[in-house]
Amino acid sequence: MQNKKYKYRVSFPHIGNYYVPIYNWFSNILDKNTTKIIIPKKMSKQTLEFGSNNSPDFICLPFKYNVGNFIESLNQGANVLVQAGGGCKYGYYAELQEQILKDMGYDFKYITLVEKGKIKPFKIYKKFKELNPNLTFFKFIYRFCVAALIAYFLDKFEDYIRLNISYEEKIGKFEVIHKIFLLKLRNIKSISQLFKVKNKYMKKLKNIKLISKEDRNEKIKIGIIGELFTSMEQFSSNNIEKKLNKLGAATKRYTTVTYLLVKKPLEMKRLIKKSKKYIEYELGADGTTSVAHAIELADNGYDGIIHIKPFGCTPEENAIPILQKISKDKNIPIMYLTFDTQNSDTALDTRLEAFYDMLVMNKEKKKVDVLDNKEALDG
Amino acid sequence: MKIGIPRGLGIYEYPILFVNFFKYLGIEVVMSDKSNNKILKDGIDNSLIESCLASKIFIGHVANLVKRSKEEKIDYIFIPRLCTFENNQTICVKFFAIYDICKNIFNAKFLTLNLDYEKNKTELNAFLKLGKKLGKSKPQVIKAYLKARKMQKIYDKKKYIEQTEKILLNDKKLKVLIVAHPYVLYDEILGKRIIKILEDNNVELIYANINSLTMQNPKIFKWIRTKDSEYINISKSIFWKSSRNILNGVGTNINNVDGIIYISVFPCGTDSLVNELTIRKTKNIPSLNLVLDEQDADVGINTRIESFIDILEMNKNKNMRISG
Structure with a gap:
């Protein structure tokens, strides 16, 4: 195989389109002559099958996708795997994934970027220096x-x-x-x-x-809130954004990598203050942001909200009882979707269409109400 | 003043501490009824279908207290909010939110203790804040806290000594290690049901959650470092307090037992990761992974446990024959 001429074959799990910056980063800090960067195969049913066959039963969905990505990359010849980490269960993925893949008989080196919830740049630098001895700390950071x-x-x-x-x-x-x-x-x-x-x-x-501004106002606006993986990795949520766009709705989503890493830690206090009526403390991971954003979307005149989460996501489960109350108080429809390993497009299509139609009817009803009020005032 | 405490989740972390703290402050404490099918049903009705069984039962307990609150004049329902602990330990995110969830579901007065080391620095600070809400003076609160802490420690130590004696006794009985979170293990319809079946089968039980790590007092100063314990042999990056305690028990007792029984509830996120890793790391010991859900018939569990014990007995006899 042509891969054999490279000493290191580096791979990482997929999340949305962020393989682009990750690829760019790795390709610039690693030696081109000894290292090849393998972008994992595009997400497919096969990925999920590999993942769910080799993961614990009721672990949250991103774990299964990650394992699937890794197996596909390892089959392509990868021998260095990079995994990040974060809040909730994501911080513990690394250790178990390494064990599972080693038990399957693969031989590889495993690099974790986040250890015990903390990012230590110098430690990560040292790990990459093993792959490329010429790497300087300045270049790494730059x-x-x-x-x-x-x-x-x-x-x-x-x-x-x-x-x-x-x-x-x-x-x-x-x-x-x-x-x-x-x-x-x-x-x-x-x-x-x-x-x-x-x-x-x-x-x-x-x-x-x-299209013109009047036509734009006619369109339905839907906010998407919820867990980060299903929000950012469209395959795992059956391309929900595209589906909504096809129906004719404009979508808004807060969760992006920039938001999670930079903006969220800064505005956490503000978010809790804003949703003071419903919550006093953080709900863990993205639960708090889901609640605060639902309030924001309702106040900004959105027609509906879709809350998405993978099966087994505890922080979002925490948010749902509170979201239900917000939905009642603010009179805004919220649909809750849970994604698991077995998703059929048709089922989702039907639910989205029904939700969309309901929003259209709501909007028309509101318009009629406004007209009625006007007539009543005029009369 | 009267305070109601639901039997579930966070309470089992330090049961003696919480109850005695209120008692020493001169506040009457009422516990919710022991878990039963009515409480389970109430819990299921009031919570999300997907949430874990332990949290459903907890909500059932809160519902029980809310119902009783008018008759028995309960002023507040106490729900501790556990978040972060010393040494960068944390806990399942359900504990972060259960107070806010209950506040949104039920129309009652709630009281909380925000145990968050990142914000409060020490446990005492959290208790002082709670005391302030109750309208007690600082010296009163500190005294009550220290006394209650001491009681908790005495209780833990007693249990620990009892267990070490049990391990040292070279009995001919089979020894089985029970690996479960305290809020699963001590619940009437979850853990205790299984323990009863095991005891009927004449098995010596050793509990993973009782070990040297669980009886440590929380640190008063942040900079004191505690030594790494036995859990490090199984998992290096474990950061959940409850799971770490249990793993420490697995690590210390692994050579003294014939088999391991894991008890978890569906769908427990931390257990799904940690138990899987533990099973993979301790392959030479037979293990049984019991996952409990709402529709458990006793018969199914009975059969699984009995056949597991049969296997252990066969193993033991075989080993004795080889060594003899």
Whole structure:
């Protein structure tokens, strides 16, 4: 195999389109002559099957996807696996995944970026230095910053698309630009180049003709809140955003990597203060943000909210009883979706269509009510 | 003043401490009824279908207290909120939120103790805040806390000594290690049911949650470092307090037992990870993984336990023949 000529074959699990900044980071800090970066295969039913066959039964869904990604990469010849970590159960994934894959007979080196909930840059640097002895600490950090910037611009780019994709005059233009942008971002060499690419494509994006403002107000606006993996990795939530866009709804989603790493820790106190009526303390992981965002969306005049979570996600389970109360108080419909290993597109389609139709009817009813009130006032 | 305490989840972390703290402050304490099918049903009705069985039972207990509160004049229902502990330990996120969840589901007055080392620094600070809400003076609260803490320690120590004696006694009985969170183990319709079946089968039981790590007092100062214990042999990165305590018990007792029984509730997130890892790391000891859910018939569990014990007995006889 051609892979054999590389000493290290590095791979990592998928999450949304963030393989782009991760690939960029790794390819710039690792030696090209000895290392190959294997982007895991695109998520498929096969990935999930590999994952769920080799994971504990009722662990949360992201674990299964991660294991599936790793197995597919290992089959392609990877021998270095990189895993991050975080709050709730995500911090413990690494140890068990390593054990499961080793028990399956694979031989590999396992790198965890987060240890016991803390990120220690120098420790991570040392781990990567073993792969590339020429790596300097400055380069390591600099390249990380570039990758973080890429993630930031990617988030901004995708945010704009999500908000406007259902408003475009000719359907399909956004998607084309999005795909080209992803390809260009992969091989960014410097910050100046990044800014050039970003400016060029942002401009192109903003030049796409949208429908008029009146028509836009007619459209249904749906906010998507919930767990981070199902929000960001569209395959795991059966492409829910695209489905909603196809029905004709504009979607808003808060959860992005930029939001989770930068904005959320800063505004945590504000969020709790805002939702003081319902919660006093943090609910763990993304539970608090789900509650605060539901309140925000309701106040901002959104027509409906969809709350998504994978099976076995405790923080979001914590949020649901509170969301139910908000839904009643603020009179905003919230649909709760749980994704598991067995999802059928048709079932989801039916539920989304029904929810969408209900929102349309609600909106029309509101309009009639307003007209009635006006007539009553005039009369 | 009268305070109601539901029997479930966080209470089992330090049962003696919580109850005695209120008693020493001169507050009457009422416990909810012991778990029964009525409480389970109330819990299921009031909580989300997907949440874990232990939390459903807890909500059932709270419902029980809410119902009784008018007749018995219960002023507050006490729900501790456990969050972070010393040495970067944390706990299942259900404990983070259970207070807020109950506040949203039930129309009653609740009282909480926010045990969050990242915010409060020490356990005492959390109790002082609770005391302030109750309108007690600082010296009163400190005295009550220290006294209650001492009681908890005496209780833990007594249990620990009893258990070590049990292990040292070289009995001919089979020895089985029970691995379960305290709130599962001591619940009438979860753990105690299984313990009864095991005791009927004449098995010596050793509990993983009783070990040298669980009886340590919480640190008063943040900078004191505690030594790593036996859990490190099984899992290095474990950061859940409850699971770490249990793993420490597994690590210390693993050479003294014939088999391990894991008891967890469906769908417990921490157990699904930790038990899986423990089973994979202790392959040479036979183990049985019992997952309890709402629709458990005793017969099914009986059969599984009996056949497991038969296997252990066969193993033991075989080993004796080889060594003899």
